[in-house]
Amino acid sequence: MCTTPKNQVIVFLVHTSNKETELSLVKRLDEAASKSRPGLACRLGSILRGNDMSAEEKTYLQKVLETPADDPARIPTTAITQALHQEGYQIGVAAVNRHRRRECRCYGMSPKFMED
Numbered sequence: 617m618c619t620t621p622k623n624q625v626i627v628f629l630v631h632t633s634n635k636e637t638e639l640s641l642v643k644r645l646d647e648a649a650s651k652s653r654p655g656l657a658c659r660l661g662s663i664l665r666g667n668d669m670s671a672e673e674k675t676y677l678q679k680v681l682e683t684p685a686d687d688p689a690r691i692p693t694t695a696i697t698q699a700l701h702q703e704g705y706q707i708g709v710a711a712v713n714r715h716r717r718r719e720c721r722c723y724g725m726s727p728k729f730m731e732d
Contacts (some may be wrong), residue, residue, distance in 0.1 A: 658720035
């Protein structure tokens with residue numbers, strides 16, 4: 617701590633690493649990994665693997681989701697989410713985004729899950 621000419625107090629925070637903190641981080645990450653329920657599909661993966669959509673709808677939705685970001689025909693994630701809502705599916709934009717970027721449980725925990 618130091619003072620300025622106008623007697624204002626400035627506090628400097630310093631992060632110090634210690635083995636106890638590092639061990640608790642490892643422990644926390646291990647706990648998070650154990651709670652991620654590997655093998656289960658994400659919300660959108662569950663919809664794609666479920667029985668509510670026809671095979672044609674599933675194929676088309678998968679094609680829409682896999683459209684490259686630089687393709688002018690790419691449908692925005694918000695529009696996909698809205699269409700799913702209109703069909704009665706409860707899913708958020710973030711869930712569609714994660715699946716679209718392959719950052720969800722379908723791809724992260726079990727990369728071949730969506731290939732079945």
